[in-house]
Amino acid sequence: MQTAVPIHTDLVLVGGGHSHAIVLRRLGMQPLPSGVQLTLITNLTDTPYSGMLPCHISGRYDFDTAHIDLRPLTRFAQCRLFMDEMVGLDLDNQRVLCRRHPPVAYDLLSLDIGSTPTVAAVPGAAENAIAAKPVPHLLQAWQTYLDTLAAQPTATIGIVGGGVGGVELALNMQARLWQLMEQQGLPRSKVVVHLFHRGSQLATGRNRLTQWLLARKFRDRGIHTHLNESVCAVDPGRVICESGLTVECDRVFWVTNAAAPEWIADTGLATDSKGFIAVEDTLQSCSHPNIFAAGDIATMVNYNRPKAGVFAVRQGRPLAENLRRYLAEQPLQAYRPQKRFLNIIDTGTGTAIASRGPFAGESRLFRWWKDRIDQKFMGLFKEFPPMRPEQPEAVDSIQNAKPTMYCAGCGSKVGSLPLKKALQRVRAEAPSDADWPHREDIFSGLDQPDDAAVVRVPAGKLAVQTVDQFRAMLDDPYVFGQICVNHCLSDIFAMGATAAQVLAIATISYGTDAKQEETLYQLLSGAMQALAQSKTFLVGGHTTEGPELSLGFACNGWVEPDQIWRKSGLQPGQSLILTKPLGTGTLFAADMQLAAKGRWIDAAVASMAQSNQNAADCLRRYSTTACTDVTGFGLVGHLLEMVQASQADVILDLARLPVLSGARQTLAQGWVSSLQERNRQAAAAIRNTISSHPDYPLLFDPQTAGGLLAAVPAAETEACLHQLHRLGYPQSRCIGRVDAASVRPTITINE
Structure with a gap:
């Protein structure tokens, strides 16, 4: 007999925004009652923090500093992580519809999926402008543009939208472009920035002093501000306004008012006039009490507040509390957003403009202040505190939460x-x-x-x-x-x-x-x-x-x-080809300890999810005589079986090993699989010892769904590798060669 509390309730979070990041951290510190299964569905492992995004654009912060890594966070919260994008909602059957996954069932649902700039109504905007959201697309397009400037002596960009987001993006993009020009010995005048805004003042919604300070800053920095201009079309390399104004631009960035995903209107959820999910003061849907929403996707019907990151951050704590209370069938608590909030706009050149209520000012002190606030917030997701035990009263209050005796046999x-x-x-x-x-x-x-x-x-x-x-x-x-x-x-x-x-x-x-x-x-x-x-x-x-x-x-x-491939088929003079990279053992060992970056695990999962069938078909066309798959015993363990069966020697080139992203870092930190030490017993067959080499442990790293290791004629090696790359195995490598057998078959390692 085994005693356990069966899973009886699914709490599903969709979106890894600021509110849900805080929810996950709080649920990690105080886990949900046994029997409640927590799941996060998101298409981003690294979720950008809006407060640091402009400074990441300007180059002040690197990628990791400006992003929350959701994989260790979900591990900490004992939360399942489904990498996918929500595309709809089946309210009748209580299922989240995903782009790739089958529908995911929920009993309690929380949405924090953000918003997107409105581009559909302007001809050419969707095709020729770069939207500020989703942020990964913006960052990729921005980096691509920066790469092209190495061979281009000038830079001209256009930004559509003069709200706080557009203003801050313009200032920080200009600062980054200035840096690039100076690195090439070119004057700042080679950088031209245009901002188009249909309003009469920049930063609509901010106080007059802030608007005046920004207008002065734009004037002093030579940013061309086109106020009272409505963009009516975006052609390749050109912005066209209703007034007839036409401006040539290398790139156009779209930072207009936020819009809700179109599919929300088809779900049956109550929405506001703009299509955002309408929620009560408890952050509960106005139409479906088992659905919550927070961040930009939600509109609190009793409060008129802008779509700003500060509110998403503040909603995290009450959202976590109300999700817990809903599960425990306890009264929910109302959240009342503040009327006034601190807003700090980074200028990209070492100062910031801070405003609250009717007051505003520019200072380097404000830049330091903003950095301190942002670093403190991001620190919540870098180091995790010890977990607190679940509350017994919460367990007892949930129906069917009592342990059950389960039979064996x-x-x-x-x-x-x-x-x-x-x-x-x-x-x-x-x-x-x-x-x-x-x-x-x-x-x-x-x-x-x-x-x-x-x-x-x-x-x-x-x-x-x-x-x-x-x-x-x-x-x-x-x-x-x-x-x-x-x-x-x-x-x-x-x-x-x-x-x-x-x-x-x-x-x-x-x-x-x-x-x-x-x-x-x-x-x-x-x-x-x-x-x-x-x-x-x-x-x-x-x-x-x-x-x-x-x-x-x-x-x-x-x-x-x-046509059977046997391990005994190695022949002197053949090349050894490995079709997939190594490193899943160390990466997942680190992942269990919250020490692996999400993007490393994403890459490992993509490799493991790739079938070896096409690789095998390819190897068959190039006269393969021996083959094995590299799995739990590691590269050397499986290669040793071939060496002994074939009575041949093998020379491995350590420098040619294909390695998964992050595997070297996790090995350097000492994270290895529990099977690693037993796999190292195969080292007895290695003729030379180079255990001090940082890649040496990869030879014994156990692989899950690893690649094929095959022997092909040397004359066909290059053609085989070219075809493997074309078939979608880009890290296929020739990692060594087969030699005539010595007295005792051995493996020699070349560095």
Whole structure:
């Protein structure tokens, strides 16, 4: 018997804005009651902090300083992280519709997805102007423009929108362009900045003194201010106004009033006149009490406040408190936003203009003050305090939160009803298999209630079989399902075989029928997507419940007898090609300790989610004679099996190893997999010891869904690598060569 509180409630946060960042930190400090599953859906691992964005544009702050890394934050909050974009909402079935994931179920939902500049109404703006949001697109476009200036002696930019955002962007972009010109020995006059604003004063909504200070600053810095001008079109390299004014610009940046995503209007949520989600003082939707919203996407119906980051930050604490209270069925608390707030506009040149109420001024002290405020806020997400235990009274107040005794043995199977429903949903969304190979070989599979799958082995071919299973290293079951399929099928591909069918074995976390159905649905949806890439059938399997999610597959494939790749096929003079980079072991070890950057894990996940099938097909065309997949035993562990089976020596070039982004940094910090030390036992077969080299530990780093390691003729190496790169394996490398065997087969490492 095992005792646990089953998952019974899903709290889903959508968007990683300022409010949700604070919510996650507070929930990490004081976790939700057992049985409540917390999930964040966001398309950004690194969420930009609006207070630091202008100074990042000007070059004062680097990327990491100006962004909140959501991956360690979600780890701290014990929150599942789904990397995706919300595109709709199914209120009737309480599901979030995503661009790539299957619909995600919720019981309690909170939205903090921000806003976007209004561009649709102006011809050419969407195609020829760079919107200030989403911020990653702005930053990428800005960096691309900066890169072009190395071969361009002048810079002319246009900014549409004279609110605080447009004003601050203009000042900081100008400051950065000045720096670039000075680095090339060119005068500042080579930088020309135009700002277009339909109002009569800059920084609409700020006091008169602030507007006067900004007008003077723009005049002193030579920024061309076009007031009372409405932009009616944006052509490539040109801004056209209703007055007839036409201005040539290298780049046009669009920083106008915020707009809500169009799909919100189709959801049925109550909105204001501009399409933003209408919320009560509790930050609760005016129409749906189990939905909350904060930040720019929300409008508090009882208060008229601008869309400003200061309010999103202030909403974080009451939002976290009210989400907790809603779960505990306690009265919610009202949040009352302040009427006056401090606003500091950075000029990009060491000073800032501060205003509050009717007062305003410019000073270097204000710049220091703003930096201190911003650094203190960002410090909340760099170092995490010890977690506080959940409150017993909160647990007791939630229905069905009592621990349950769970059986082992066959009594631990997932119930038939959630299993049946999950499979029905997966089959309904699966691609048609009418034209897939091997379909006629399946006599009994998922669509028939027999005790076992029955398949025919094609005439003249051999059956290739393998099995693998492991615990989830990701808290997103959909992506984990894809990775697990790719990992397990790689053994089939490494034998030169074609994958045909798989049997799944899954362990689902304890939960109610509805929650287990949802997890199994997400898990199998991801698996089916990956299986579809190789046209491989899921013909059956087994499900059980336990304390954590795990998945595995028994895989079957077919191969012609004379086309089998064996580990014993190494031949002297061949090149060794590795199709994927190394480093998943150290990266995920660091991730477990909140020490890995989100973008490093994103890159690792993308690599693991890539199938080895196309790589195997490519290697087959270039006379491969031996192959293996690099997984848990690490590069040297799997290579040693080939060396010993082939009775050959191998020379590895350490400098040529493809390495995942961030893996060297996490190794330098001492983060290694728990399997690393056992893998190092293979070092006994290495002829020379260079353990002091920083990349040496990568040789023993266990990989999940790693690449293929193959031996190809030296004469075909370059052509094979070129084709692998073209097929989407850009980090494929020739990492060594096969030599004639010595007395005892060994591996030699070249630095």
